[in-house]
Amino acid sequence: MRLLPFIIEYPFPERLVFPDVFCERAKDDYPAYRKLGIYQRVAQKSLYVYQIKNHKTWKTHTGILALSDLADYTSGKIKAHEKTMPVREEQQMALMQEWGAMLKPVLLTHSPALKLNSWLDTCVRDRQPAFSIFFETDEQTHALWIVSDPADILILQKLFNEEVKETYIADGHHRAAAMHHFYREKSGAGPNGIFSAYFAADQLYIGDFNRVITLPPDLSETAIPALLSEAFEIMPLNAPQKPQQKYDLTLFFEKKWFHLRWKASLLNAAAVTDNPLLDAQLLNVQVLGDLLGMTDIRTDKRIQYIEGTKGLEGLEKACSAPNRLGFALYPVAFSDLKQLADHGGIMPPKSTFFEPRLKSGLVVLRLE
DSSP states (O other), X not given: OOEEXXXXXXXXXXXXXXXXXXXXXXXXXXHHHHHTTOEEEOSSOBEEEEEEEETTTTEEEEEEEEEEEHHHHHTTSEEOOSOOOHHHHHHHHHHHHHHTEESSOEEEEESOOHHHHHHHHHHHHHSOOSEEEEETTTTEEEEEEEEOOHHHHHHXXXXXXXXXXXXXXXXXXXXXXXXXXXXXXXXXXXXXXEEEEEEEGGGOEEEOEEEEEEOOTTSOGGGHXXXXXXXXXXXXOSSOOOOOSTTEEEEEETTEEXXXXXXXXXXXXXXOSSSOOOHHHHIIIIIIITTTOOSOTTTOTTEEEEEGGGHHHHHHHHTOSSSEEEEEEOOOOHHHHHHHHHTTOOOOTTOXXXXXXXXXXXXXXXXX
């Protein structure tokens, strides 16, 4: 796979009095920001090292910003696990044309690369960043290093090409598809690559995405335990608890917590393809579909998705109304995501929550 150097714009750090507000408003105010001269432009095509330090979790994520070769996208070396919708691709293209820019890269992940990680660690340790900006809301520091020396670029490209044979879209399926369509229609114009942030799997955190289900009005709450026992082994819990392993879930129901374990007979019957069995897909089919009669998981208004970052407290809060079930799921493993994408599979909606998450408008690719 190829890393293509390119020119970015980023704001003068001293102009960001309130960084959180600046990035929150970037999608609406980017043209005004640019007219005000807030952005500076890198002098020559470069690669970039990007690091996010999360001061709440004490985790550090280090990766690379580069253009992805369109040939790697069309040949399948950049693998998707989400089905894109044409209307959203058109919306992304319209925004790109309105801004004349991409305000946020596509997040790509790949298997750990030891030599590449070592080079990045040395760069971060020995060089001064172009910016280091603290975001109060998330308690994170975002920093950028510019790799402009041709010799360094060649080393970084060589290491990446040797150790990274394929990548997987973690976030930004519609942005990637929109950029591909955009440059295919405007051949030869602009940077001609997909604005990408590469973070290896050992630099990536995959969090859980949980569900709250509003029960059908004709289904009595007293019938729920017997109904769920068709799919799960159920045990009461003395306190709130997140699932500890794959195929375990926890349930919040009638202000009580329960441990759920998929029945072995159900798992054996469902394991009929090369794709991994995912808790989210099993829940969609075996419980929401077969037991509760939900026919279209993507559009059913009775399903509410709760990011795992909100904790079990967020799940309990969302279940405060009557006739609601809260399911906490174990996070999807990178190995399962990889296997699914390698076999052309599609993840269920809202299966994963990825960190790091780059900020809109902090690093910008101009399209002219």
